[in-house]
Amino acid sequence: MIIADGWAAAAPASAEARVDAGAVPPVLHPLLAERWSPTTFDSSYDVTASDVDAILEAARWAPSAGNSQPWAFITGRRSDPIHARLARHLTGSSAGWAPSASLLVANLCHRYVEDTDWEYSEFAHYDLGQAVAHMTFQAQAMGLYARQFRAFNRTAVAAEFAVPNNWEVTTMTAFGRRPRGLQDIPVPTPGEERPQRRRRSGREIRWIVDGK
Secondary structure, eight states, X not given: OBOOTTSOOOOOOOGGGSSXXXXXXXXXXXXXXXXXXXXXXXXXXXOOHHHHHHHHXXXXXXXXXXXXXXXXXXXXXXXXXXXXXXXXXXXXXXXXXXXXXXXXXXXXXXXXXXXXXXXXXXXXXXXXXHHHHHHHHHHHHTTOEEEEEOOBOHHHHHHHTTOOTTEEEEEEEEEEOOOTTOOSSOOOOXXXXXXXXXXXXXXXXXXXXXXX
């Protein structure tokens, strides 16, 4: 993987990541090259209120259709009660790992105009996704990792925090630091499935136009 001038070095790209066999690998920023979604966080590390403000600021400046900004966030640091209120509604696999995150965030989408069935923006989900991606990379630049997930009771979270019907609790994100000594891609224990890091090739994600 080629890194632009002034960027730190990163691991070489796999053959699958290249656009064409034998072609020069694309330039990828280290924040993107090193991004991954852990399910193990340092349970002793606490983020600060300023950290949360910085992560939300990244979302605030995300692009959106017509500058509609169809997003809102419920944030809970481990040191405050909101973290526990969010954690009590985790389900499935996330209940086992997400409580260790330093910060839990419920990502809300503005779906409808208040008291109507009119869409607030037909691109609301798309734009929320962009905002959450901005948060993810801002956190990465601050030395924090993020994992987005859906294994929680959306109806219960909406009721817990009095989210009105024209807003939707869509996903959650867990932020935190990796425990010391944890490898970038953990080695699985016997019988455990290795985390999948493979991506479709550049050729595979290009839509074929006029047979090319």
